[in-house]
Amino acid sequence: MTSFGVCAATAEPAATQDSVFTGAMAPDGSRIDGIERIDDQNVRLQVYSAAMDKAFPVEIQRPADTSQPRPSLYLLSGLDAGESVASWQAQTDVRPFMSDKNVNLILPIGGKASYYTDWVNDDPALGRNKWRTYLTEELPPLMDAALGTNGVNALAGISTSGTSVLALPIAKPGLYRAAASYSGCAQTSDPLGAYFVRTAVAAGGGDPTNMWGPPNSPEWQANDPYLHAEDLRGVELYLSSGTGRPGKYDTIDGRKEQLGGGRTQIDGKTDQLGPIGLVNQVIVGGAIENATSFCTRHMEEKLASLDIPATIHYSPGTHSWGYWQDEFKGSWPTLAHGLGLSEE
Numbered sequence: 231m232t233s234f235g236v237c238a239a240t241a242e243p244a245a246t247q248d249s250v251f252t253g254a255m256a257p258d259g260s261r262i263d264g265i266e267r268i269d270d271q272n273v274r275l276q277v278y279s280a281a282m283d284k285a286f287p288v289e290i291q292r293p294a295d296t297s298q299p300r301p302s303l304y305l306l307s308g309l310d311a312g313e314s315v316a317s318w319q320a321q322t323d324v325r326p327f328m329s330d331k332n333v334n335l336i337l338p339i340g341g342k343a344s345y346y347t348d349w350v351n352d353d354p355a356l357g358r359n360k361w362r363t364y365l366t367e368e369l370p371p372l373m374d375a376a377l378g379t380n381g382v383n384a385l386a387g388i389s390t391s392g393t394s395v396l397a398l399p400i401a402k403p404g405l406y407r408a409a410a411s412y413s414g415c416a417q418t419s420d421p422l423g424a425y426f427v428r429t430a431v432a433a434g435g436g437d438p439t440n441m442w443g444p445p446n447s448p449e450w451q452a453n454d455p456y457l458h459a460e461d462l463r464g465v466e467l468y469l470s471s472g473t474g475r476p477g478k479y480d481t482i483d484g485r486k487e488q489l490g491g492g493r494t495q496i497d498g499k500t501d502q503l504g505p506i507g508l509v510n511q512v513i514v515g516g517a518i519e520n521a522t523s524f525c526t527r528h529m530e531e532k533l534a535s536l537d538i539p540a541t542i543h544y545s546p547g548t549h550s551w552g553y554w555q556d557e558f559k560g561s562w563p564t565l566a567h568g569l570g571l572s573e574e
Contacts, residue, residue, distance in 0.1 A: 249296050254375030256280065260368040262376060271329060275376070279368055281360035286340035288369070290377070291325055293332045299380035301569040302334040302373060304365070304406075305558075306346060306387035306394060309434050312339040322555040327562075333569060334377050338369065343434020344441075345427065346387075346394035347453055351440040359441070361394075366402035384408035384466070384565045388554045390430050392522070393418060396455035396529075399465050408466035408568020410561040412554050413518075415525035416532075417456040424450060426521065459532050466568030467540035468561040469529060472547030474520030479552035480512050488552035515548030522549070 250273055255261040263285050264276040271292050278285040293300040305324065310316040318324045318337060328335045341361045349359040365385075374381055383406050387395040392414015399406040417423030424445060431438040442449035451457055479488045485508055523544065533540045541564050547553040566572065 249292065249378070250275070250290070251376050251378070254372050256368065256371065258368075260372060262372060272325065277369060277372060279360070279364050281363040281368060282358045284358070286338065286364075288339065288373075289319065289337040290373075291328060291335040291337075292377070293334060294330045295332050296378075299378050300332050300334055301382035301384070301571065302336055302370075302377070302379050303328075303565060303569065304336045304338065304370075304383065304385040306338065306385065306391035308387070308389035308391055309343055309430055311341040311344065311346075311391075312337065313342050316551075318558075321551040322558070324555070324558060327559060331566075332571060333566075334373070334379055336369075336373055338365070343390070343431050343436045345390055345397075345431070347397065347441065349441045350443050350449060353436050353440040355435040355437070356440075362398065362401050365398055366405055370405060382407060382569055384410075384568050386410035386412070386468075386558065386561065386565065387414070388412045389414065389518075389522075389549065393427075393455065396462065397453055400455060400458050400461040403461065406465065408468075408565045409462075410468040410470075410558070410565055411526075412470050412557045412561075413472065413522040413526075413549055414469075415522055416459070416529040417454060417525060419450040419454040419457065423454070423456070423525070426525075456529055456532055459529070459538065460536055462533070463536070463538050466564050467533070467538070468543075468564040469526050469540055470543040470545075470557045470561070471523040471526040472519040472545060472549070472553055473523050474516045474518075474548065475546045476512055476516065477545060477547030477553065479550060480508070480516075480548055482508060484552070485511065488550065511548055511550055515550050518549040519547065 252262045252265055259280040261278050262275050263278045266274050268274055273290050275288045276285045277288050305318055307317045344359040344361050346361040346365055348362040352358045385395045385406050392411035395409045395411050396416050399409055415423055415426050418427050428438040442453060478484050530542050
């Protein structure tokens with residue numbers, strides 16, 4: 231296991247800002263390269279990953295009270311991995327909601343279409359993907375040192391990362407004590423699940439063969455949270471999905487509520503409040519959410535068969551941000567319990 235310490239090349243103290251210590255470095259070279267202030271409670275770090283030989287942004291909202299070590303919640307975006315306006319920061323009120331909570335809110339940026347896993351090959355379009363290593367071996371220890379955390383972690387994610395947040399606690403037992411998956415699909419190696427994964431990766435410009443090899447290769451089974459559900463025992467779990475049928479955000483007025491305040495939808499266009507945008511959300515988003523509903527029910531049955539407790543929630547709705555914002559808030563009691571916090 232990687233150990234961390236202070237780089238002692240000079241006698242000068244490492245830079246700090248807003249109680250963030252930037253001198254931690256891993257023996258493999260992973261480190262914090264830079265820090266900038268977003269506002270009084272939020273900072274953006276540049277974190278160099280030795281596994282990927284590249285630095286990635288990480289946005290952090292500090293706890294309401296930093297007088298003692300606090301737990302950390304890692305919040306992952308979907309297919310675009312926070313690299314576009316399809317991010318928690320741009321599309322939701324997650325920061326204001328969490329601003330009075332005593333938790334480090336950590337939002338990694340980067341990893342488009344990667345499923346936050348370790349790819350077997352570099353990809354011509356997406357480059358080197360070693361995101362499982364980054365999110366289990368590199369980033370958490372650096373964050374613990376930089377933020378002075380208490381070492382207790384949880385994670386949550388939407389859509390493609392709704393799969394990842396179930397795989398990562400399996401990959402590193404004990405690292406993440408709670409996981410919330412919104413509109414994800416736990417199964418990745420059966421024909422239907424593999425089809426979903428391959429379609430998503432291809433939509434992001436990648437070659438899914440570079441991820442886990444050809445179909446039916448052992449890596450597909452090894453990275454399937456459904457097949458390894460037993461290893462989620464002891465993790466506080468929250469799974470949710472819409473049904474694919476139109477819900478409260480699937481109307482003109484609902485989309486104005488969902489996309490108001492300067493927000494945009496996932497294609498980055500600014501004119502998203504008319505009938506064309508609504509039709510796309512209902513038809514395309516409805517079809518995707520119908521599939522994730524099937525996956526979620528399948529995983530619910532698997533967990534029940536293993537007598538592994540989980541909070542499961544279904545509601546009318548499509549694959550869109552208004553519902554994920556609501557589900558994040560609905561999952562907070564589960565995440566807070568796993569983090570050792572009151573629901574606050």
